[in-house]
Amino acid sequence: MELVREFRDSSRVNIIKEKLEGFAFKNEVKIMEVCGTHTMQIHRFGIHQMLPENVKLISGPGCPVCVTENSYIDHAIELARAGFTITTFGDMIRVPGSYSSLEKVRAEGGDVHVVYSPMDSLELAQRSGKEVIFLAIGFETTAPTIGATVQKAKELELENFSILAGNKLVPPALKVLVEDRNLGVNGFLLPGHVSVIIGMRPYEFITEYGVPGVISGFEPVDIISSIVLLLEMIEKGEARIINNYKRAVRDGGNPTAQRIIQEVFEPVDSEWRGLGWMEGSGLGLREEYSEFDAEKRFQVDVPPPREHPGCRCGDVLKGIINPPECPLFGKVCTPENPVGPCMVSSEGSCSAWYKYG
Amino acid sequence: MKLIKKEGDKGIVLSMGVEREVSLALLPEAEIGDWVIVHAGFAIERMDEEEARESLKLLEEMWSS
């Protein structure tokens, strides 16, 4: 689409950059982004280099692989060891769990496949006849795709397909983050594609804390103009939610996708790496779809989870510290020998800092 | 990505010379010729060209002041 190029156009970017440079904040202003793709694009376009003085852009828990707790990965590993076919999105393969990783289990003979879409997993189940389990992680953008896949499996009366439920919801995390006085976030860069699904309304509550938010697309023009809009509100002491990705985000989101999420899933309490347990922050399968719930169907012994001592992924995910402040960063924990997921995932903060720095 | 074929709840999108299969389960109202956003093999929303042009215009107005 030619229009994509318009939002990437460097002369436009330069004009907005000038506007960005016009801000003069006396105190530190913290903007937090909570979307893995934003983390990546910001790094890719070097947006940190364009920010005016005193404006800090910090990365929050926007990377779904990063916020997935060790016990989930450990569970997946035990299922692989038990002989099931495990299908997953790419990034998960290398993430270290408490004792091993899916990549290592595959090297030991485990049947672990990377898929691009949950539908690929369904098709694999149909073709191979083997018991296939899909690792269901991701936020509200991915949840409906998994929901639709589960519904298709039900329609096809597929008996050898199930998911290990692990999807998470963004607004509950935002609530914890905005309430954290120590964190002191002044504004949120809100996720682009999560918003495509959920629309604007779920974010309204953060304005009650006096904090503004801007829903942003992923092109340089999108991100920089969104930052400018945020800074303008912060400067004036305004707190609104602005949709700066109108070409993709409808105010009400995508009703079909929302309906599918509601039909297949229900909110459950969920543990996030870094943020701990949060009520209603995850998605579990509804009773009507319990035959597709791998956790219910298959019993495996999962060893007690353990964190690597010294790993501060959790603090990085909360935006409390920057990656280089983690004692393991760049020394013990590097992209080729990662200790925590923030260094593994292509959308992880530590990974972005390592390459960028 | 542009939707160039539609068959039930499946479709083919084209972008920069690359064709991909997508599921239309989340966007059943998509029609051939629509520009769609794709995520994990699913079309999740139509890209609104009008809105895009509006946004660009608004941005230009704001930045020139």
Added chain:
Amino acid sequence: MRGINTDKITLAHGGGGKKTEDIIRGIFQKYLNDPVLAEMDDGAVLEDLVFSTDSFVVNPIFFPGGDIGRLAISGTVNDIAVMGARPLYLSLGFIIEEGFEISSLEKILISIKEASEEAGVRIVTGDTKVVEKGKADGIYINSSGIGKTLLSSPPSRYRIEPGDLVLINGEIGLHGTAILVAREELGIKADIKSDVAPLWPLIESIISPSVKFMRDPTRGGLAAVLNEIVEGMNFGIRLWEEKLPVSQEVAGICEVLGFDPLQLANEGKVVVFVKKEDAESVLEKMKSHPLGKQAEIIGEVTDEFPGKAVLKTTLGTHRIIEQPMGELLPRIC
């Protein structure tokens, strides 16, 4: 010495990036400590000869633009050619899986014949083994080759200095994406052909003392090669994103799957480091050769960030070109 944190080989170890280097330095060089081997160049320079070896396990065996046969010839010919040597003689070792179609074998031999004629090399010795069904994924080929060095001062990365310019003979990422698309695992269709080709004829036309260094960016792409070049050196490399030749289709696939074209494999590309004053004339020579029609000057050697390879983006900002980690994976959001 680099540590190997595992007791089993993983696919990432074969990716051509950091993990491959770990295995080579950590295991192979532990036991094989020949000084020429330690150079870890594309080929071993032995007085006036260059000796190189390569194995081919590509899947699928036949892909748009070529096949494992063409790859086997081009790979070794190019490894020798970039050392500034004329490739002369090749050996071929075949490991064939029981049940492999003879007609496929013939197709492969035809490709081998054509590629060796393009390169002007003779295949003078070979070996064939057959293994049981399931043990060789169709066919594996090893090719080894000897060439004769042409210059008294052969290309070497120790000759690179700030001010030198970086050239490439055409579009990057074609082979990597052609293979991906040919695997049909990602539900993607695109009209992309591998660039696999023996480059000796092109390299022969540009070889001269002002060509400081050459390398063919295969597995791991430009990113892997540039990082290998700057490691431990007192210069850095800056590439200009706007000058990188990337076809629309490759750019499209990279957008969609989240790949970096700099990390994708090439099998018909050579990156050349040239003295600044002679860069334009080398570029012209490349452009006038069929294998170099889309050649570009894509970057410069600088003293600004020693030991690093950096990309100046189209927005004017800079980011580090990182060493590829292991196998490329489609990302999620």
